[in-house]
Amino acid sequence: MNLFSDIRALVIDSLNAMVAEGALPGGLDFANVTVEPPRDPLHGDMATNAAMVLAKPAGAKPRDIAEALAAKLSDDPRVSSAEVAGPGFLNLRLGNAVWQGLPKAILTSGMAYGKSAMGQGKKVNVEYVSANPTGPLHVGHTRGAVFGDALASLLDYAGYEVTREYYINDGGAQVDVLARSVYLRYLEAHGQDVAFVDGTYPGDYLIPVGEALKDKVGDAYVGQPEDVWLEEVRNFATDAMMMLIRADLGSLGVEMDKFFSEKSLYGTGLIESAIKDLDDKGLIYRGTLEPPKGKTPEDWEPREQTLFRSTAHGDDVDRPIQKSDGAWTYFAPDIAYHYDKVQRGYDLLIDVFGADHGGYVKRMKAAVSALSGGKTPLDIKLTQLVKLYKNGEPFKMSKRAGTFVTLSDVVAEVGPDVTRFVMLTRKNDAPLDFDFDKVLEQSKDNPVFYVQYAVARVNSVLRKATEAGVQVDDATLAGIDLSDMAHDSELAVARKLAEWPRLIEIAARTNEPHRVAFYLYELASDLHALYNKGNDVPELRFLQEGNTEASQAKIALARSVSVVISAGLGILGVTPVEEMR
Template sequence: MSTLYARFAADLDAILDGLVAAGTLPADLDRRAITVEPPRDPSHGDMATNAAMVLSKAAKMPPRALAEALLPGLTALDQVAEASIAGPGFLNVRLVDDAWRGELARIADLGDDYGRSTLGGGKRVNVEYVSANPTGPMHMGHCRGAVVGDALAGLLAFAGYDVTREYYINDAGGQVDVLARSAHMRYREALGEAIEIPEGLYPGGYLVPVGQALAAEFGDTYVGKPESEWLALFRTKAVDAMMVMIRADLALLGIHHDIFSSEAALQKAGTVDAAIDRLRADGLIYEGTLEAPKGETPDDWEPVDLTLFRASQFGDDQDRPVKKSNGSYTYFGADLAYHAEKAARADRLIDIWGADHAGTVKRIQAAVKALTGGTVPFDVKLVQMVRLLRGGEPVKMSKRSGSFVTLADVVEEVGKDVVRFTMLTRKADAQMDFDFAKVVEASKDNPVFYVQYAHARGKSLHRRAVEAGIDLPAADLALLDAEELVLVKLAAQFPRIVEAAAIAGEPHRIAFYLYDLAATFHALWNRGNDDPGRRFLIADRPDLTAARLALSDAIGQIIRNGLALMGVAAAEEMH
């Protein structure tokens, strides 16, 4: 069952088809830029379309003349009360009240599926997010990207895409050798040796149980032995243990990936060599030297022969090395091959990266463009770090981690839903403060509370109706007044908000919308403070009560649907 905005867009399309059939418009007009949305000023109507503006040039008609051609078809629609032309050719439409009442019933009928879209058409989208180095527990630096990525994946799936959630394990670089050496220290400690973690290794207590497990499995076999005998083994064991920990940390946020791809496994399978060979065959790999660094050249800089990718041909600032002078892969070389492998099984790639990786965006985009011939779009969403505060003061570091606040500590204190919602209350690329005191505050200034309170308020109405002994008839939605229909009009925007957020790749739009919806609901609720006749529950007006409960239920349904996209459970009651 289509929603109101979708039906109006379909009606508009049919009117355009009629003008084509009549010879008023050419048949090959590109209609993709046509929008149907609420006008900025509600006094102008309920819906506005730019159809005449965007089609006029190709139709070789003045925008206003095209708008005048569309006007009779619009006014003839059953759901349209009036239509008018504004400015150079915008069309404003006011709908009959029954159109909004019908949408309220549609929300109830569709329930959890209200807002679900076929926009994606089943296209395969790979969303890679988190991908933290497997060297320790998750910390709050990872949290925001994890939530943004997971919410985006959920949003895209709801909008009709076939989504794969992926985690890339960076288990082939120098950091995992450091992890292995750190685990070996804890292994010796578990066997009774007094140790002191040297600078450059990971000091966190999270490696203590890893060392104990290694001691239980191998005894003193690798005590005093050269690194060559145990490094590879300890690296594998430690990475496996860290990934168990990371998966558990992510599960605390309700995050579960479909695929975990290993950098080491890709290299072992020859994937990196295959990707580089493909580029070489296309003349995009060569042996050469990089330009000297811009500005003052360091004293120790000297040109070195490297294997380079012609990234500059695909929008990057310069060519990039895929192999080091010693023949090993650069991080970019391995990453290039990984993205080639992903592109082979997806129609679109999206990566969620920390803002500190902004400098590498162009080179990976260049690589994907070269390897796919530009057929697989690749987008990177940059996420800014989160500053942790408590009552406005910076939070001290975690003893367990050795240097940072763990995600598990934060979730344990304030809960999964508060963390997830808060991470989506600002654009991903905007700075964020996470204040432990503010995120649990019961006030309008706390979006988490304000939206949850709206849902809980609505849920309380049915309990209170039973307690008051109100015998509710079938809801007569004709009893809803103009102010109540304003709330319906806002609720009816949810499907278009979902599609717009999916197209932009911005799940925070759902949080913003829910806050506006909650604010409008609370305002409607509060009018009963001064006028008992405007309360949701009126004991001697069961008919009006039933209509207002139907409205409240619909708002609750929208809030639940929106929160579900954010990975947040709706509160049944507030304590």
């Protein structure tokens, strides 16, 4: 049930009736006709722009269309009033019976209320985290992991077929540095003194890896030149790091459907196939790039390279894919990886990158546009930095990691549920302050607590009702008569519940799961306001002493809130609490 879609369908039916009657000309496009909550709730329950968007193509005044449409809509029993405002907006008020029917619809549908078929089963690949396999995940990866995972769940809820994917960056020089670092720990495990130089990784997390390598090969690599052990140690270290990364993701409740290795692109013809595809389309050529901005001619040494004509697909400049010595640039395997995604038949690709990848967006979109012939959209979401605080001070780096705060540090401090919810309390491209003290406060200012408290509060009411002999299972509550539910505070909760299906479609269409977190906070706030008003208005209390049916009616509304919040928390990957402790 999507009340906004239902009323929009009513508006479209009314417009078609006006066409049939000759009040509107035929052939009008109704695609841009919307039904939304008005900016000011005092103006009504819903508003439609129908008259405004149809006036010009219809050759009529907006108010004339709006007044005729208002007359049509007023004939529907769901519409209590239809008023023309301003130049031609139409504000609608719905009868109480509409809002009184919502709890039954929600309790009957359960967690499926709000699920959408909008995605129509289209295949979406969401790639996120994709950290270099050189150490544990840090707090920046945490935000990307939470955002990507929640987005994948949101799209699944909206009717898409979603693949969660991790791209293992195991083809670059950083993996050789990892191997050398593990080798140092391996020597250390044999009792040797070592020094971490030349950018090697000094974190303590490599100590057990070096010891495990010793257990596996003994002293076979001690004193041996690099060409003897580098490849084997690189593979061993990468596998160990991916086990660590999988464990980190698991502690946050993140499970990937697919891990794709960059290394698998080399020596297999995959890069060559992708570049040939672009070459066949006339997009590969030999040329010399202009100097980068900020470079003077004295600083710049022009050289001929193999270039991708990315400007043909919206990029600012063409991009090198092969160096003058014949080696691939870092961009070439990324093109090949996305070529593989396109070949797998996805209808939409989404990449979640850190904020430092902002300059990479246009070239990657150009590549996917070229590879798919413009048929496969690529949406790149950038996650901004997270600043950690504790006791009013910046949270210090992990000694284990050596240089950064790890995902496991954060989860150990506050748990996975708090971590996930807080990471979604800001839009992905906005900086986020994560204060360990504030996210554990039990106050309205802490959205995690406030939303969880709403579920716990409803559960408490259900327990008390059961102890009082009131039957409060969902099937029973769904059959209760709610015709007496008419107080403004009760109707406000019902109106907010009606927004949930629409919110899901908007959030999925824009790839913005933070909208779910914002909505849950607003819904929880409405429930808490209703509960607190019962202190002054006894007839609003969820438990009406001596009146079972009245209690069940009040609880049906509250339980509906709990169902929607639980569904929303499920999308965010957060477990609803039974009670607050």
